[in-house]
Amino acid sequence: MTSYALQTRNLVKKFGGFIATNDVTLNVEAGARHALIGPNGAGKTTLINLLTGFLEPTSGEVILNGDTVTHLAQHQRVKRGLARTFQINRLFADLTVLESVTMAVNERIGIGARFWRPVGAYAEAVDEAASLLSTLRLLDLAHEKTRNLAYGKQRLIEIALALAMKPGVLLLDEPAAGVPTSESRELFETIAALPRDVTILLIEHDMDLVFRFADCISVLVSGALLTGGTPDEIANNPKVKEVYLGEAISV
Numbered sequence: 001m002t003s004y005a006l007q008t009r010n011l012v013k014k015f016g017g018f019i020a021t022n023d024v025t026l027n028v029e030a031g032a033r034h035a036l037i038g039p040n041g042a043g044k045t046t047l048i049n050l051l052t053g054f055l056e057p058t059s060g061e062v063i064l065n066g067d068t069v070t071h072l073a074q075h076q077r078v079k080r081g082l083a084r085t086f087q088i089n090r091l092f093a094d095l096t097v098l099e100s101v102t103m104a105v106n107e108r109i110g111i112g113a114r115f116w117r118p119v120g121a122y123a124e125a126v127d128e129a130a131s132l133l134s135t136l137r138l139l140d141l142a143h144e145k146t147r148n149l150a151y152g153k154q155r156l157i158e159i160a161l162a163l164a165m166k167p168g169v170l171l172l173d174e175p176a177a178g179v180p181t182s183e184s185r186e187l188f189e190t191i192a193a194l195p196r197d198v199t200i201l202l203i204e205h206d207m208d209l210v211f212r213f214a215d216c217i218s219v220l221v222s223g224a225l226l227t228g229g230t231p232d233e234i235a236n237n238p239k240v241k242e243v244y245l246g247e248a249i250s251v
């Protein structure tokens with residue numbers, strides 16, 4: 001039986017009279033690399049904000065690992081394994097890469113804010129952070145200040161910070177936004193190599209990267225789901241081609 005990590009049922013979000021999310025029923029399979037695409041203003045960010053709890057839906061449900069979380073606060077969803085990255089850079093420029101990720105691990109295990117903390121626990125957090133950096137191929141940059149890194153690497157550190165929450169589901173909001181093409185392919189190769197026990201839902205404008213990375217694609221148009229399928233099915237769908245008229249969609 002297929003198991004779903006993240007689902008929505010008939011999700012609706014209205015801003016005044018404007019329907020930004022229109023009856024969206026989305027199923028993200030456990031372990032999937034699922035991309036959400038659609039033209040500007042299609043409602044991708046609004047949908048992500050509904051999933052994380054940043055926005056309350058007008059109606060409908062959000063379901064995480066089979067449990068309804070529609071009315072849970074953002075931090076409660078994080079605790080249940082839903083983490084996200086943002087389009088904007090939220091790193092502390094003066095911390096090193098290792099310090100930044102260790103801080104995030106500490107936050108998860110609840111010793112971040114304590115004045116006194118057991119040395120052993122701190123060492124374990126550093127080990128865990130180093131292991132995350134290794135997964136993301138950042139270990140050789142561990143002692144660099146984040147401000148000195150190339151932008152593509154900074155985006156990877158943001159992913160490391162999200163992964164420090166030990167999420168089952170990771171929402172990536174345009175991880176390649178602003179990253180030069182020379183770096184974006186490596187960024188996506190690293191994301192693609194993440195362990196499959198993390199389900200990934202990705203918003204991305206660069207079709208080339210989407211078709212390289214995703215095993216499932218959902219297409220959002222004017223707030224509603226137009227269609228969903230494998231990259232092949234989406235690339236050959238005439239309705240999708242119409243929406244992206246003039247843009248090259250090829251596998």
Ligand SMILES: Nc1ncnc2c1ncn2[C@@H]1O[C@H](COP(=O)(O)OP(=O)(O)OP(=O)(O)O)[C@@H](O)[C@H]1O
Nearest residue numbers: 015018019020038039040041042043044045046047
């Ligand atoms: N807080 C808000 N109040 C009113 N309208 C909003 C609000 N947030 C989003 N919208 C509108 O909802 C629609 C969807 O916006 P959204 O940012 O979700 O689209 P998107 O697909 O993420 O676009 P892009 O690809 O350009 O980032 C847009 O028309 C936007 O103007």
